Amino acid sequence: MPTTVADIQDYSPRELTELAERIKQWGRELGFAQVGITDTDLEAHERYLERWLAAGRHGEMGFMAKHGSKRTRPHELIPGTLRVISVRMDYLPPEVETTKLLAKPDKAYVSRYALGRDYHKLIRKRLAALVKHIEDEVGAFGYRAFVDSAPVMERALAQKAGLGWFGKNSMLLNPQAGSLFFLGELYTDLPLPVDAPFENEHCGNCSQCRTACPTGAIVDDKVVDSRRCISYLTIELHGSIPEQYREAMGNRVYGCDDCQLVCPFTRFTRASHERDFAPRHDLDRASLVRLFAWSEEEFLAKTEGSAIRRIGYIRWLRNLAVGLGNAPWSETLEAALRARLSYPSELVREHVRWALARQYEKRQRLIARS
Numbered sequence: 136m137p138t139t140v141a142d143i144q145d146y147s148p149r150e151l152t153e154l155a156e157r158i159k160q161w162g163r164e165l166g167f168a169q170v171g172i173t174d175t176d177l178e179a180h181e182r183y184l185e186r187w188l189a190a191g192r193h194g195e196m197g198f199m200a201k202h203g204s205k206r207t208r209p210h211e212l213i214p215g216t217l218r219v220i221s222v223r224m225d226y227l228p229p230e231v232e233t234t235k236l237l238a239k240p241d242k243a244y245v246s247r248y249a250l251g252r253d254y255h256k257l258i259r260k261r262l263a264a265l266v267k268h269i270e271d272e273v274g275a276f277g278y279r280a281f282v283d284s285a286p287v288m289e290r291a292l293a294q295k296a297g298l299g300w301f302g303k304n305s306m307l308l309n310p311q312a313g314s315l316f317f318l319g320e321l322y323t324d325l326p327l328p329v330d331a332p333f334e335n336e337h338c339g340n341c342s343q344c345r346t347a348c349p350t351g352a353i354v355d356d357k358v359v360d361s362r363r364c365i366s367y368l369t370i371e372l373h374g375s376i377p378e379q380y381r382e383a384m385g386n387r388v389y390g391c392d393d394c395q396l397v398c399p400f401t402r403f404t405r406a407s408h409e410r411d412f413a414p415r416h417d418l419d420r421a422s423l424v425r426l427f428a429w430s431e432e433e434f435l436a437k438t439e440g441s442a443i444r445r446i447g448y449i450r451w452l453r454n455l456a457v458g459l460g461n462a463p464w465s466e467t468l469e470a471a472l473r474a475r476l477s478y479p480s481e482l483v484r485e486h487v488r489w490a491l492a493r494q495y496e497k498r499q500r501l502i503a504r505s
């Protein structure tokens with residue numbers, strides 16, 4: 136059995152195929168729903184990215200443009216990369232509400248991927264375990280693991296590795312699993328055989344995602360204008376949320392799943408029993424008022440190890456204020472907003488004033504009707 140890098144060059148095509156099969160088997164044993172292998176040629180996706188950036192659709196996400204061709208050419212990012220092992224892991228915890236919660240305007244809707252512990256750590260650990268298996272078999276080899284952490288075209292690589300197709304909502308869709316899964320990658324110098332790309336696109340005449348998008352952010356098939364997307368507005372945007380999108384945000388306070396929830400393929404979602412993905416602090420059902428009442432210390436304590444932590448307390452309050460502005464009027468809710476009127480951050484105060492103005496209007500309408 137070969138045990139060094141040099142030895143891998145002596146593997147026959149059949150031995151490399153068997154190694155690829157074992158890698159996939161180890162991946163499944165480690166909890167990945169699917170593992171595929173592809174090369175580093177992303178030329179077609181490079182052109183798409185260039186057009187998207189040229190149109191400014193990345194908004195404030197300067198990091199999307201920052202690394203030039205390193206994003207679309209894995210061998211430029213990590214010299215020596217020959218193959219990318221692409222993995223996916225389902226994340227929706229069992230028995231959490233999705234669309235039903237969106238219809239409860241006094242509750243906060245947190246994107247379902249962010250309910251539990253931050254997935255980056257878990258997937259990175261599993262990728263490290265996969266590396267260990269490979270090393271035990273072939274000896275030291277060149278690799279780098281990524282989980283949404285570097286300039287990596289993860290969906291494009293996954294499509295090329297056979298894991299799914301690009302839906303009109305720009306998400307990667309799998310015919311047996313929908314799109315509620317995380318992706319991770321292992322860049323490697325192993326000359327593994329590649330899988331066939333996922334060529335069939337099953338969207339057909341469906342365009343439910345485009346119709347359902349609350350802010351009209353899906354401006355063309357597979358093209359999302361981030362500047363209108365609620366995920367971007369609530370997570371990536373640092374400043375004030377443009378007023379024209381606030382009402383459409385409804386109760387979505389961290390991310391948005393609408394274009395995935397309406398997708399017919401989402402019914403094939405497989406629940407994840409990973410403990411790390413289980414909801415923490417009732418984030419799958421908490422009321423807007425309750426979350427808005429968290430002090431900064433509580434926010435920091437309760438979001439420790441969670442993806443939500445990265446937006447910080449001020450943007451958390453900003454997003455919740457918008458949700459509260461959109462909720463039906465109640466005395467408790469109005470009082471919660473009033474209590475934040477003199478909050479030190481002008482960003483928060485401005486959103487609170489907007490929310491209160493909407494709440495006053497609703498109260499007036501109730502009075503007029505009674």
Ligand code: SF4
Nearest residue numbers: 348364365391393394
């Ligand atoms: S995440 Fe929400 S806002 Fe963004 S494209 Fe999908 S439905 Fe539209």
Ligand code: SF4
Nearest residue numbers: 302303338341344398
């Ligand atoms: S909702 Fe329809 S068009 Fe949109 S991604 Fe799903 S199948 Fe494709």
